[in-house]
Amino acid sequence: MHRLGLALLAALAGASLSAQPTSPEVSPPSPHLRNPRRVEGELVVTFSNVAPLSGRALHEANLAAGLSADKPPELHVWSSQIVERFAQRDIEILEVTPATETEFDDPINGNRILHWDLTGRLVSGETITLRRRFRATLWETAFDVDPALVQPSDPDSALHRRFTQSEPLIECEDAEIRRLAAEITSGETNAYLRAERLFRWVCDHLTYIYPPGQRGALPTLARGNGDCGEYSFLFIALCRAAGIPARLVAGFSFTPESTGYHVWAEFHVPPYGWLPADASRADDASGEHDLAGLFAHLPNDRLIASAGVNLPLEPAPAWANPRNSDLSGTGTTGFMQLYTEAGSGFTAQRHTARRLLSTQPLGPR
Template sequence: MRRAKTMNYLRMLFICLCIVIQFAFAAALAAVGDVTAAFPAPGTCPTGLSWDGKRLWVSDLKTDTLYAIDRTDGTVTDKIAAPTFRPLGLAFDGEGLWCVCGEEELLYRIIPKTSLVTHRLESPVEKPTGLAWDGKYIWVASRKAREIHQIDPEDGTTINSFPSPARYPQGLAFDGKYLWVADRVSDKIYLVNPTGGEVIAMFDAPAPYAYGLAWDGEKLWNADFQSDSIYCLSVGGDDAFIRKEGKKQRVEFTHEVRNYGPGIMESLDVYIAIPENLPNQELLGKPVFSPEPTGFLKDRWGQKVAHYHFTDSPAGTINKVSMTVEAEIWDTRWFIFPDKVGALDDIPADIRKEYLEDDDKFSLDHPTIQKAVTEAVGDETNPYWRMRRIFNYVIDNIYYEMSGGWNTAPAVLERGNGSCSEYTFVFIAICRAAGLPARYAGSIAIRGDDASLDDVFHRWAEVYLPNYGWIPVDASRGDSASPEHQADSIGHLTNTYIITTRGGGNSEYLGWTYNSDEKWVTRGKCKIYTEHIGEWNPIGGE
């Protein structure tokens, strides 16, 4: 009997140990935003969430109660009556819990040990929701103003404020460096710079109604109102990027050159950029060319191209070549923590040599570019924040207009508008002049439906950040007043692109174009017409 009990005890101990190891292993492998633990909330209407150094506190809108729970399994270890009949956000200041009263728009401070209310503030914003404590000040989110305010806990004076990342901020948490914001409409959780309000990163919330947030010193916690659950979220994964929503697509890229005469096109060279495996795309096989190329080449930037050579094309000749690519493409998001970005001196010498050089579209020594560097960068030394300041400068000084032609970076800045390529040239020029290596990526884009045609294409920049590598930055797509939309164009690619081209400037084969280019020589009068089309179809869904 005693032996049986001992065996049962050892068996249970082994099972518990396996569970602990399993969760620890899962946490070690977790990417940013992954759920590493979850348990039911103590009530059915969880709102605010906070950490007091030992326990999580959850406010419940239905029971008007503040619950202290064990973060390992959600066990309720204490509970006190909320100081309001509509408790929302929570924040712990080291001794007391601050609680939002959603009905009267007040902030109450209550001591958990005694349940005594020691302070009351009128909210400086309408419709307050989330709260956070940064060691000195309170942060409060407003869903009506769509703003986040840092306030003095003594009298409610606003110290700092900025727009919320999205439309409906709910939960707030401060991790000692950054502010975390949960939004119930976008269903995302944002990492925000507490000084200027820039969104640094974002990921999908674990459930449909993200409310309270709390930081326990290592992990981020989220209370979800719809699922009535508390989630532990990983925010320190080693993966530089995560991929989701992969889809398999086929794109046929056609480059056509017509000679309407009456003269002869004596020679024609067509170059088609060949895509390769990248974080956002994996080729399902080798590209198929029609007809077979004359040969394959590589330009000064390492870009591979298929080369076609034609001779003696009389009037009426149509030279048509194509490349068909099958690939799986993903929505890909990089997670960059500015404090983990290395210094400019950490950038490899070969990267600096190749991607800091001048070129005719950049004109790095031009007074307009030099002025832009001074105004944009100032005394900032962190490469990430240099990039963000340059990004802000570009979108503040250019608006999107595709009027044809690609002018130099100084001309575009002086004119004040440009296409995606011109935005990219300006961004690259200022980055390089500021000592930050930059290049461009060119793509064929899905336009709306997965079965679609692209004859416009799209280009953006890539910037080199030490410890992270090359990061996409799309200034034209991010030209928006919304902090979320701006951040969505930095370190993020949707699953709508096949990148064919990456280059640092003028190419001996592609020139300043991307996807493809042609060079021809004619005898006599000739009217030459070119056409470039990308035809998309989902694989298996034709």
């Protein structure tokens, strides 16, 4: 994959999120960013009590994982770097330890992926700690969308083609999902208002449950429940089936009260660009849905780790597959929050930590 400098990646990511097609008749409104706060955070992955296997134990573990019996122990870890996003700016990377073996860019989604080959650290009793520390300015996103200004998506554009296609987890070509999207949006031609109908439908018809069952839009539709990922997969699939580009965003709540994992969606409407939509948080048990705060709006409590699904991993070991690793396919992972692992031939205790070290409101801007 073509390698870019970090500064160039940030520029590309910013362009993909803010530079939108316009018509001669309409000047695109500027999306609003407000209520910024400066945060310092730390993301940690630890493998403790490492114990490489050998002899019969190694052979049995390898065969159970679909590997050759004598394959030696191996460990690879990937993580998505904190980079510039539309509402996530002024990034400072303060620490990445140990140093990565490789880094590569996923320019379609604006991601930068870090890779560690930790095979040489698989020593009995070893503790392996991956630590990243950073600063970022997080903004509240507030798009005041005027439906009269919304333009059709260009079906020939690379963005439209990429983010309306079917793929694992987002089964938008399924006949039932296509039928349902057409039924929900019947009679409405405005893309923003069509997306709003789909958002309301997902909130009305899903029940939050954790842990979820099988992941993906189709299993979620069949069950009628899921977590934040399932709400997002189904909303994205319905949008794509309706011809509205949409994608997943993965990261964390990042406040003094919570640094928990979270995912949500974005849908693309010219001339505004990518708009956030957090269906699971908007779905209130009372039946009221927070459209004002979580559809085309998002508070400044989110830290984005990555965008998109079925993300590429480089270099991906030829032996790694969903049966024996976090990979969802050949050289891909479903989505990435803290880390993705491909390991074999050892045991260890795995611990993760997401720490907000400081937060400082910067005042209205």
